Amino acid sequence: MPLRASLRPGDTIGILGGGQLGRMLALAAAPLGLKTHIFCPDPQSPAFEVADAHTIADYEDQGALERFAETCDAVTYEFENVPAGTAAFLENRVVLRPGARALEISQDRLTEKQFLEAAGADVAPYRDIANEGDLFAALAAFGGQGVLKTRRFGYDGKGQVMIRAAEDTDTALERIGNAPAVLEALIPFDREMSVIVARDAAGTCGAFDVSENLHRNHILHTSTVPAGIGPALAETARAMAIRIAEAMDYVGVMGVELFVVPSPVGETVLVNEIAPRVHNSGHWTQDACLCDQFEQHIRAVAGWPLGTFERHSDAVMTNLIGDACDSWPDILRDPSARLHLYGKTESRPGRKMGHWNRITPHQAGNGSSGQKS
Amino acid sequence: MPLRASLRPGDTIGILGGGQLGRMLALAAAPLGLKTHIFCPDPQSPAFEVADAHTIADYEDQGALERFAETCDAVTYEFENVPAGTAAFLENRVVLRPGARALEISQDRLTEKQFLEAAGADVAPYRDIANEGDLFAALAAFGGQGVLKTRRFGYDGKGQVMIRAAEDTDTALERIGNAPAVLEALIPFDREMSVIVARDAAGTCGAFDVSENLHRNHILHTSTVPAGIGPALAETARAMAIRIAEAMDYVGVMGVELFVVPSPVGETVLVNEIAPRVHNSGHWTQDACLCDQFEQHIRAVAGWPLGTFERHSDAVMTNLIGDACDSWPDILRDPSARLHLYGKTESRPGRKMGHWNRITPHQAGNGSSGQKS
Numbered sequence: 001m002p003l004r005a006s007l008r009p010g011d012t013i014g015i016l017g018g019g020q021l022g023r024m025l026a027l028a029a030a031p032l033g034l035k036t037h038i039f040c041p042d043p044q045s046p047a048f049e050v051a052d053a054h055t056i057a058d059y060e061d062q063g064a065l066e067r068f069a070e071t072c073d074a075v076t077y078e079f080e081n082v083p084a085g086t087a088a089f090l091e092n093r094v095v096l097r098p099g100a101r102a103l104e105i106s107q108d109r110l111t112e113k114q115f116l117e118a119a120g121a122d123v124a125p126y127r128d129i130a131n132e133g134d135l136f137a138a139l140a141a142f143g144g145q146g147v148l149k150t151r152r153f154g155y156d157g158k159g160q161v162m163i164r165a166a167e168d169t170d171t172a173l174e175r176i177g178n179a180p181a182v183l184e185a186l187i188p189f190d191r192e193m194s195v196i197v198a199r200d201a202a203g204t205c206g207a208f209d210v211s212e213n214l215h216r217n218h219i220l221h222t223s224t225v226p227a228g229i230g231p232a233l234a235e236t237a238r239a240m241a242i243r244i245a246e247a248m249d250y251v252g253v254m255g256v257e258l259f260v261v262p263s264p265v266g267e268t269v270l271v272n273e274i275a276p277r278v279h280n281s282g283h284w285t286q287d288a289c290l291c292d293q294f295e296q297h298i299r300a301v302a303g304w305p306l307g308t309f310e311r312h313s314d315a316v317m318t319n320l321i322g323d324a325c326d327s328w329p330d331i332l333r334d335p336s337a338r339l340h341l342y343g344k345t346e347s348r349p350g351r352k353m354g355h356w357n358r359i360t361p362h363q364a365g366n367g368s369s370g371q372k373s
Numbered sequence: 374m375p376l377r378a379s380l381r382p383g384d385t386i387g388i389l390g391g392g393q394l395g396r397m398l399a400l401a402a403a404p405l406g407l408k409t410h411i412f413c414p415d416p417q418s419p420a421f422e423v424a425d426a427h428t429i430a431d432y433e434d435q436g437a438l439e440r441f442a443e444t445c446d447a448v449t450y451e452f453e454n455v456p457a458g459t460a461a462f463l464e465n466r467v468v469l470r471p472g473a474r475a476l477e478i479s480q481d482r483l484t485e486k487q488f489l490e491a492a493g494a495d496v497a498p499y500r501d502i503a504n505e506g507d508l509f510a511a512l513a514a515f516g517g518q519g520v521l522k523t524r525r526f527g528y529d530g531k532g533q534v535m536i537r538a539a540e541d542t543d544t545a546l547e548r549i550g551n552a553p554a555v556l557e558a559l560i561p562f563d564r565e566m567s568v569i570v571a572r573d574a575a576g577t578c579g580a581f582d583v584s585e586n587l588h589r590n591h592i593l594h595t596s597t598v599p600a601g602i603g604p605a606l607a608e609t610a611r612a613m614a615i616r617i618a619e620a621m622d623y624v625g626v627m628g629v630e631l632f633v634v635p636s637p638v639g640e641t642v643l644v645n646e647i648a649p650r651v652h653n654s655g656h657w658t659q660d661a662c663l664c665d666q667f668e669q670h671i672r673a674v675a676g677w678p679l680g681t682f683e684r685h686s687d688a689v690m691t692n693l694i695g696d697a698c699d700s701w702p703d704i705l706r707d708p709s710a711r712l713h714l715y716g717k718t719e720s721r722p723g724r725k726m727g728h729w730n731r732i733t734p735h736q737a738g739n740g741s742s743g744q745k746s
Contacts (some may be wrong), residue, residue, distance in 0.1 A: 009701060027403055030396070030423050033701070033714030033727065041576070049425035050403050192529070235493050290660060290711060290732055299705070308708040311686050328382060328406070335681040338663060341382050341406030354406065359663055361685070 005095060005201060006303035007073050011182030013301055014072030018045025020352060021078035021278050026051045028294035036300060039068050048341040054133040059086050069093040076252060076301045080106045080276050081153060084283035097301045098252040102276035109182045112274060119247035121240050121271045125185040132173060138183040139169060145186045148172045150179040169206045189259035195241035196282035197294040198253045201303045205245055207238040208309050212280050223281040223317040229260060237269050244274060253297035253318050255279025275282060284315035288340040314360045324351035336360060378468060378574060379676035380446050382406030386674055387445030389404035391418025393715035393725060394651050395452035400581045401425045401667035407675060412441050419716040432459050442466040447623060453479045454526060455647050466722035469676045470492050471625040482524045482555045492620035494613050494644045498558040505546060511556040512542060518559045523552040563640060566600050569655035571626045571669040574676045577620055580611040581682050586654050596654040596690040602633060602732035610642050617647060626670035628652025657688035660711040660730040689731045698726035709733060
């Protein structure tokens, strides 16, 4: 039975994952007349309270997945660690966008880097690390330094170890649980940036303006648009993100994280990693663009055309981590600030509780503005 | 027991009415970290699917109202015909914003006009009509013409009769069910406009830019911003709306409909009617302003400060009435168009199914931009 590839208002999009990204996707679907059904094992999921339906079940509960698929006209996900079996099970029953292939690539750092290289994107030097021998050989090639990262299940700095000296090496593999890993060469980057790219089911692709990202304790702290780079480098970054989405035959929004690195011919960009979903560094689009990353993703998942990528304002997005969310009264009082809380009841250190966007009038000539390719 | 006047994230706002206005209020509450609980007798209410909780019950079901009030930290409404007893019942149990007084005034055209005059707002000449004798006397005073409107429960042209000639008079009272009425003098207006005004619990008041409204079959068709009037008249209109909100000690968003009428000293404005709620003619704020009318209302109901009233773009809002919602694919394809569907399953002639905003860059010097007073 062929699966219907284009939805109509009144149809339902299923979302695997009930965190803040699922919540903001549900909020973006509603004005388009689409219902959402959230599937998440956590009974306290922030997305439940703004969705039409929810299922509390394990991601590998096939009975629950079966019933979920029956109620959905298309399914997407808010996180890249959806089990491969779950994606395959759903893909046999309902339109899954982005597909299982996007998960397969992005769940494994090695597969991802190999895919990116094949797609013509530049990445930092890396080596496949299966054992201590591999690690010593790779470190020798990289001048004794590097970042050791597990191939799977790493995020926000988890599952990675910085190696700067010989004494770090002895315990490095142990510290990542002796899991299959990659060693990345240490990149003396000038800036971290990202591009939020989207591609619809008809193959039209576009990207928002490049954001410049600052991290604290391995967690995104701010994203600023426009990024402090020239228009040529911004265009290179956006073109690279679009090339990746096209090579993957991707449908939906993808976050592409980049390093700006010095080179003999001026600055250039390397892809750090990709996320097959809406991305924290794209939250600025909610208040600086007519059509934000969440609506772009919903449109693509629904089989609809993408909206505009233009932005009307400059923006600085700041994450509210842990107790930082206590500053909500100050944010509300600031006329240029836009508050986004996630409805999480318990604030814990390191937990993303919300974010806010400082929005200021768009300065002419301060960088390219997003457009479709 | 004093009622708590200021909410915190995680608190719940109750909304009487589950239509599109309640739905868009719920969607605006979520990013502020506020939950919503919709109370509506219609099991198919569009607002239910984006709210944390809902109650299906009659507005006069005191048991249901009691339970509803217990779960809410503040209550508001999306329509002005909330029964007076319901408002009074709730106001004894929970913060009700706007209050019962706003309902009392706006539910009765006569009370409303008397209030507006006392507040210093200009209204069209009118007469209280209790019987046929009143009607004949009023028509004699107004040159034999006028619009006869029931004092209560009129909306979208319902409960009103145009009297242009003597033969209209005989059946006029019968056609409005012999209900208590007012006769309004026929106003040769140049344009219809509205001002969306908001006032917070601390008394700070502000208004969005004036919109110019076109009606078809007594239902709003388009709202355009900027309105085709000069800055002085726009300022007069906004100041009048603010004066009304202040005179009422109002908390929340109010729609103030105005006529622009010719006068010996140039154009002037008369207040047509007020609505103590978010208003269809303010839907353009969703895409042309950082903070829209729905968020302003939620902020006020929560006891929080208002956001900015600035707009960053020009806008034309068009209602999608009945089958007009079938044009959704064209709207999605237009990069300057923003689609807002209400999730109603059945399209009927005259039924508001959604709206869309055409957004274009803000032209400098094309009218005042909203600000707080």
